[in-house]
Amino acid sequence: MVPDDDTQTADERWLCAVLQRQGLEVEPARLAELARAQALLARYTEFLRQASPVSVRHLGQPHDA
Amino acid sequence: MMPEADGDTPGLAQAARALRAGSLSSLELTRHCLARIAELDPGLNAFVTLTEERALAAARQADEELRAGHRRGPLHGIPLGLKDVIDLAGVPTSGQSSQLHGHVPMRNAAAVDRLEQAGAVLMGKLTTHEFAFGPPRWGPPGPPARNPWHAAHFAGGSSSGAAVAVASGMLLGALGSDSAGSVRSPAALCGVAGFKPTRARIDLRGSLPLAPSLDCLGPLARSVEDCALLYRALAQPGEDFWRADELPWGEIRGLKIGVVRSFLDERSGTSAPTRTAIGDAIATFEALGCEVRDVSLPAPWEWNAAGMVILLGEAFAYHEHWLRSRPQHYGAGLRDALLLGATLSAADYCRAxxxxxxxSSNLDALLEDVDLLLCPIQASAAPPLDQLTTWGFLEKPSYGIAFNLSDNPALSVCCGFGPQGLPLALQLVGRRNDEITPLRAGHAYEQACEWHRRRPPL
Known part of the structure; x- marks a missing residue:
């Protein structure tokens, strides 16, 4: 696991923590690149979050909204 | 008859007719393919494992049966290959990964059983990307396949060896897998036909999973007719099935074709040569009497958003154990891609x-008004191998994954050649469980254009 250090960005620290919690590791030299990919993936998950009709944001709508 | 007078390999349908007539033997054809493999594969890397003795024995058996009048169908005696994620009993399935070193399945995949029952001559296992997903990999267990039209260019993925072997005449057909375009994209970049049917049509048992809710098996061959013959032998029988030797061709006049503009316009990322070639193809379909009109679907990136979250989540679920216990046996590119799946939440997966x-509902509604959709399968011709980016599957739109998500049959057909002489392709998409309509339209298009008759400069 990559030790937490001051040179890591917030995204890299978050990624390390998520992986560590699941017993997974990323090679230190590949951390920045993987964080960049995760940011690309996050654009997709954020879009899906915004597009989803099933959320307390839509409380009061019928179940099949 | 020897394979072609000019040394070219015959198409599958043509060879089947010659085998039936007795003017060609399976042994001659198999030896011809083995000679092509010996000559070309050192530069193209289509094969992971060549099963030469097994193939020669199968060819001899086919010849004996054919001579005795026991013809099993159009694949009887035909040399074919399998993407190396599909089990062939007694032969390693590597998945192009060190993780599977020494893995030799005891039984055939269900689809391989169907090919053997049809009398096919199985020539070996074909190059893929690691577990059908990683980027092309130069390290062990093998190098990436190279595009026969230009060896410095990408052959597509992940059924790359299948497309390369067919395009270069090493084989007459191959079976690949397709979870996000992995049959159709390499077919497109190598100038052959590739067909992803509705998922349940070809039994997946005995093939390595990538993303179980997206995975399909599908054939690649030089022409749509050859693909249809392969599909017919591979598929579970259905009510709409045609007789093995009588393909369901015929008039396509009056067929309603919807052109998916959001997949084709400049904002979708397609190159100018691709747009021009598809524009010409649209004119051809109009000349064939089809009713062509524009239809609207959400843009490719929106399909990619749902598709990649599902694919990464399901692939992570499959690989999680080894990512923890032996991560060093993955190539770095695939390992990183799989780790992305660990960053997704259950809510992300559910929303996808x-x-x-x-x-899919949107697409189903469109297909109530038209018989077929037409769109690109690749943004452009094959890029140079050294220009591929690690995260291309997240950065660039996919034109293939949409129809894995919706589970519609989709066919990739060559529709011209770009400035460097590299193939371009279009995609024809039918209604779920209507495999005949895209195959029939693709065949009619090929007869009108004959792009599929061009051969790589080998």
Missing amino acids: QEHRQAL
Whole structure:
């Protein structure tokens, strides 16, 4: 696991923590690149979050909204 | 008859007719393919494992049966290959990964059983990307396949060896797998036909999973007719099935074709040569009497959003154990891609499935008004291998994954050649469980254009 250090960005620290919690590791030299990919993936998950009709944001709508 | 007078390999349908007539033997054809493999494969890397003795024995058996009048169908005596994620009993399935070193399945995949029952001559296992997903990999267990039209260019993925072997005449057909375009994209970049049927049509048992809710098996061959013969032998029988030797061709006049503009316009990322070639293909379909009109679907990136979250989530679930216990046996590119799946939440996955349903309903509604959709399968011709980016599957739109999400049959057909002489392709998409309509339209298009008759400069 990559030790937490001051040179890591917030995204890299978050990624390390998520992986560590699941017993997974990323090679230190590949951390920045993987964080960049995760940011690309996050654009997709954020879009899906915004597009989803099933959320307390839509409380009061019928179940099949 | 020897394979072609000019040394070219015959198409599958043509060879089947010659085998039936007795003017060609399976042994001659198999030896011809083995000679092509010996000559060309050192530069193209299509094969992971060549099963030469097994193939020669199968060819001899086919000849004996054919001479005795026991013809099993159009694949009897035909040399074919399998992407190396599909089990062939007694032969390693590597998945192009060190993780599977020494893995030799005891039984055939269900689809391989069907090919053997049809009398096919199985020539070996074909190059893929690691577990059908990683980027092309130069390290062990093998190098990436190279495009026969230009060896410095990408052959597509992940059924790359299948497309290369067919395009270069090493084989007459091959079976690949397709979870996000992995049959159709390499077929497109190598100038052959590739067909992804509705998922349940070809039994997946005995093939390595990538993303179980997206995975399909599908054939690649030089022409749509050859693909249809392969599909017919591979598929579970259905009510719409045609007789093995009588393909369901005929008039396509009056067929309603919807052109998916959001997949084709400049904002979708397609190159100018691709747009021009598809524009010409649209004119050809109009000349054939089809009613062509524009239709609207959400843009490719929106399908990619749902598709990649589902694919990464399901692939992570499959590989999680080894990512923890032996991560060093993955190539770095695949390991990183799989780790992305660990960053997704259950809510992310559920929302992606929910969005998939909405997108698929949208597509189903379109296909009530038209018989077929037409769109690109690749943004452009094959890029140079050294220009591929690690995260291309997240950065660039996919034109293939949409129809894995919606589970519609989709066919990739060559529709011209770009400035460097590299193939371009279009995609024809039918209604779920209507495999005949895209195959029939693709065949009619090929007869009108004959792009599929061009051969790589080998």
